Amino acid sequence: MLRDDIIEYSLDAHHSEEEGIKLxxxxxxxxxxLLVVTVVEVSLGxxxxxxxxxxxxxFITFITLTVVKAxxxxxxxxxxxxxxxxxxxxxxxxxxFFILYLIFIALVEATYLFRIDKMFPF
Structure with missing residues (x-):
């Protein structure tokens, strides 16, 4: 049975073979x-x-390459x-913004962690 209430979305795609080759x-x-960046990361590691x-x-290289991959x-x-x-x-x-916030919190908390023995000397 052929239904006429189903919308055929493929008719609106307008993809030709040339567009498919480019994509x-x-x-x-x-x-x-991504493969080259991953191989470089693993090799350096x-x-x-x-x-x-x-x-x-x-550390700096891994962070940079991770940002490139992302x-x-x-x-x-x-x-x-x-x-x-x-x-x-x-x-x-x-x-x-969230990533910068996490970096800020990590740095502040790490500083606090290493100074806690000076705050409570007993």
Missing amino acids: RKKIWFVFWI LMFSRVPAMQTFL YYIVMSYMHLGDEAKAFRLTVLGPFI
């Missing part, structure tokens, strides 16, 4: 970037994790790269 190319490009002089360098995931796979700038800022703004 697949973009997805593979992001995949390869395996090579320099036991070298005490490299700890600060590794950017590509959010902008590509979550489709925020195709949205208007105002909408992107509306979505990403609270997350950035």
Whole structure:
């Protein structure tokens, strides 16, 4: 039985084979970037994790590479790269604020933790 009350959404897609090729190319490009960044992270971790002089360098590098990966995931796979700038800022703004808040709390609490023995000397 053929129903006429079902909306056919695929008719509004307007995707041609050329558009599909461009989209697949973009997805593979992001995949390869994420793969390379992950391989670099793992390689650096395996090579320099036991070298005490490299700890600060590794922390900064891992944080930077994680932010790069998060950017590509959010902008590509979550489709925020195709949205208007105002909408992107509306979505990403609270997350950035929350991350900065967590960093602030972690630093303040860590400072308090290491000074607690001076506050209560008994």
